[in-house]
Each structure stands twice: as C-alpha cells, then as structure tokens.
Amino acid sequence: MTSHAKHGSGGKPVGDVIISVRDLFVGFGDKLVMKGLDLDVYRGEVLGFVGGSGQGKSVLTRAILGLVPTRGGTIRIFGQQRDKLPAPERKALEQRWGVLFQNGALFSGLTVKQNIQMPMRETRDISPRLMDELAMLKIELVGLKPDAADKFPSELSGGMIKRAALARALALDPELVFLDEPTSGLDPIGAAEFDDLIATLQETLGLTVFMVTHDLDSLYSICDRIAALADGKVIAEGPLGTLLASDHPWLRAYFHGVRGGRLAAVIPE
C-alpha cells in the first residue's frame, strides 16, 4: 500500500463543510464538558481529534451523533440540523454515516457476519447472496480472516473486535465515518495496518473521517487536519505543522514530550 502522508500541504482544505459545530455546550449534572466549542469538518478529509483523557472527545462524538443531549449551540451534518429533522429524513441522514465506537459495540448475540449484515438487512433491499458476498468482502477489506465471519464477538480479540466493528460501520458505504480511538489497544503493526486501511478506504470510498485518536503515528500518517480539545474548546486546529508550532502547554507536552519529540524530530517544519 502507498504511504498516505498528506500533512504539511499548508493550503486551505478543499470541499464543503460536512460537519459544522457552533458554540456547543454539553454537560452532565453541574459539570460542563463542552463550553462553546466550534468545529468544522470538510468533505473528503481525515480529521484527527486529540485531547487528554476525559476531556470529552467521546462526548463530542456522541453529541454530534445525537446520543447526548446538548445544552446549547448548533450541530449541522451534511448541512442539516439532525434534531430538527422529521423522523424519515433523520433516518436517511443516519444511514449516510458509519460509527466505530470506542469499545466496538458489536451486537453480542450475533456473529461478525450477522453484525455486518444488520444495517444492510434493515435498511436496504439486498439479495441474500449479495449480502453474504458483501459481508465477506468487508470482512476481508478490514483485514479479518474469513473464518472470523461466523464467530461471536466474545470469541474475538480486541483488535479483531475493532476490525469487525469497522466492517460494520462501513457496511452501507457511508460518506462519513466516526472512529473513536480506532487504533487504541492494537499492536503497532496492527495499528499501522489499520491506519493504512482507513487511508485506503478514505481514498477509494471518498470518505470523510472524523477520528478521535491518541496515536501520534496515526496523526502523522493519515490525518489531513488535526483539532485539539482542551477545557471544553478546540484550542488549535489545522495541519500537523500548525499544531506543532502551537505554544499551548498541553499541546507542547503532547507533541514535544518523550513520545512526541521523536515525531517532531522527523517532521520538517
């Protein structure tokens, strides 16, 4: 596979805005997690979303997906405000995205293949033969062995669960995928393969990818743009170079710490 380093081009992102978050407030009890957050994701890009543990990366993802109630602000996806749409249009919108949850969230009572076929079966009219073939294709596409098809989630390793969950997220060839820490819990080789996979899929399917990650290698190799979250706001966004140049203390510690330092050393600024 090719290398997908696309950082450092510096130019403005092309394509229209596919997710637009404005002045978002989200909280639990008396604790605010998002405090007036703004974020844009452009069509066709891979956006890496970083931030310390517990800063609210998953909460933001869930808020965009409509799983967490917001306290203020607007979220537009494909130009539409999801919570203002009538039910049928909301369903249509939801079929245009795929989600890889942090823990996979595979249906434990279904095999991997049935998990992948679930969205196909429920939302499209597809012949059983094609459904089988497509499910197997997706299984191979995400790098699982064919014999994983008939296994139940409890029989899979952590990495296999991630892959199976990605296959399910891609079942309907979505335009937009949300990946919550896709490479956490994978070995470095597995993580690199996963990155390559996401990049290939992104190129072939023209995907827009919203990726929450801690993985510096992923940020370096496949993200077009990076947004950093701290204190309920996006503190910096742009290509990797912009973030490396930022002097926000957390970003400095993140990129110029022991692990990040190695990365900064190899990237020409």
Next chain:
Amino acid sequence: MAAAASNPPDVSPAEGGARLALVGDWTLAASRRLEDKSQQIVDLGKRREFVTIDLSGVSHLDTAGAWLINRARRNLAGERVGVALEHARPEHGIMLEEAAYRDFEAPAPRRVPVVVQLLADLGRAVADGLGEFYRGVSFLGEFMAAMAYVATHPRHFRLTSLVVHMEAIGLRSAPIIILINILVGGIVAQQGIFQLLRFGASSYTVSLIGILVLRELGVLLTSIMIAGRSGSAITAEIGSMKMREEIDALRVMGLDPIEVLIAPRVLALVISLPILTFIADIAALFGGMLVSWGYGGISPAAFLSLLKEAIALHTFLVGVIKAPFMALVIGLIAAMDGLATQGSAESLGRQVTSSVVKSIFMVIVLDGLFAIFFAAIDY
C-alpha cells in the same frame, strides 16, 4: 449514496455487444437492479471473444457496484471471454481493485437425519441435567467451604455488603409481599367461608386460614416472590459481571468470587427470607381476618380466639423453618446461573430465565419434601 435513486445504473451495449458502456450510480441503494445489470453484462458478452467495458459514464461507484462489475467479469472469464475495463476514474480503479472478486468457501451446512438429531438432543438434555445437578452439589460444597472460611476468619466477613443486600432483598420486597399476602389471605378466607357454609362449618374457616397460611402459603408465596424478584437480580448482576471479566479480575487478585460476591447475597437471602415469611404470615392472617369480618361476619375478637385454638407455635415454626432452606436454594441457583453466563447479552437473558424457573420449581419441590418429612415425624 443519497443521489442513487435519481440516477439508476444501466448498461448500454454498442458494436453488437462487444462494447458495453456502464452509466449511472453503481451503488448499494440500487442493489437489486445492479445484480440484474451484472447478469446482463454476462448475457451480452457471453458469446464473444472479447468485451470492453467502458466505465466513463459511472457517476458513483461503491463496493457493492464494484463487486458486481467484478462478479460479471469473473463470470465472463469462466466463459473464456476476455474483458477489459476502460476509462475508469482513478478512484473507481482503486475501488475495483479492492473489491476484486473472490470465492468465499461457504461452510456446507451439515445434514443430520431427524431421528438422530432427536436422540442426540434427548441425550444432551439428560447429560446437561445430570451435569447441572452435579455442578449444583459441588457449588453448594464450595459455598459451604467459603462460609466456613469466613466463619473462622471473621475479618473477611463483608458486613457492609451483607447489609446492602439485605436492604435490596429484604426491606424493598416487604411492601409487595405484604400486599400479595393480604390478598391471598383474603381469598382463602372468602373461599373457606363460601365453601364451608354448605356444611354449616364456616367457623372452621379460621382454622383453615391459620394452618394453611402458617404452614404453607406464607413461606411458599414469599419464596416464589423472592425467586422472581431477587433471584433474577442476582443472576443478572453476577452474569453481567462475568461478561465484562469482572469475575476474572477478582480471581486474579486472589479473591474468591464466591466469598466476595455470592456469600453476602446468599446470606442476605437466608436471613431475610424467614423475616419476610413472618411478615407474610401476619399479612395473610390480617387479610383473612378482614374478609372473615366483612364477608363472614366473624368479629376480629372471635377470629383471634378461634385462631388461638386452631394453631400452636409449631404451626408457625413449620413454615418458618423452611424459609432459610428455600433461601439457600434460590441464592445458589441464582449465583450458579449467573456464573454460567457466556459472552452475549442473549446468554444473560437465558440464564436469568433459567434461574427463575429453576428456583421456583425447586422451591415447590422442597416444600413437598418438607411436607412429607413433617408428616413422617408427626410435627
């Protein structure tokens, strides 16, 4: 993609079928039509030596479309027809490569004669039943060993946990148990008065209520209620802990899940159930008294003096003695079924159902055994 419906996929043959131009959206949304078109490509190209497929008219292509184009290519190759793809956009080219056609060996479903299957199922059910009994006995042993350990090492006794579970199992069940027993006591009284009136013996109603409630109904209703209410909760709690490897986490810390999780719950049941049985007895007698008064005209004072004649302490004890044993059976079955949970949500549901059904059944069987026992010792 969203625009798929407005731009259906199609095949238009030119040069007598040697050249096929694909147009429209080749996407999953039109999958039925795509499959037809894929077949059409094969039909059109079948009797030629070479077919060129022109992809310049394809507006959208997803994995399903690419897969079906490749399926047609493969089928044509099987007919020894050469196929070339032309004017594919670069991203479509990559897609076609990613979705290269391959055979997935479908594992053939094994066919077994019905009779053999039936016999096998029967055998498995019997073996499972025996295994279950064996595991039950061994689990009882493990539990007793854990209790003995706790008894000799009081520091390991989890008092807080015990109190928490006694609240959940005992205190919070009290209202519903009181309500049910008042109703049942009332029903027994009404039936007693109504049926015995025909023999002019309606004053025996009080004996009927007293003996029936104290010896059997109070403890039986309470046990069944607790099996449904608390047994299921215990199975679900322990089962979901098993699913999320929490039980394994305890084990690797050198803690015994039976001692940490199961002992407090079972002990809470064993302590709560006799108390609940006592409460149930009082509630049922009270219900019986109310109905006797309102429906049978037996005044509370008369009811109480008749009751005093009919029952003795041992009538009450027969019921209450059974309660801790019922509790033990309910608790052990619930815990054992919880621990037997496999990885899936479905399995958890199955275990909870089986726990409730089994413990209610065992409660009734045990009650029958006690009835035989008490009759034999003439108590």
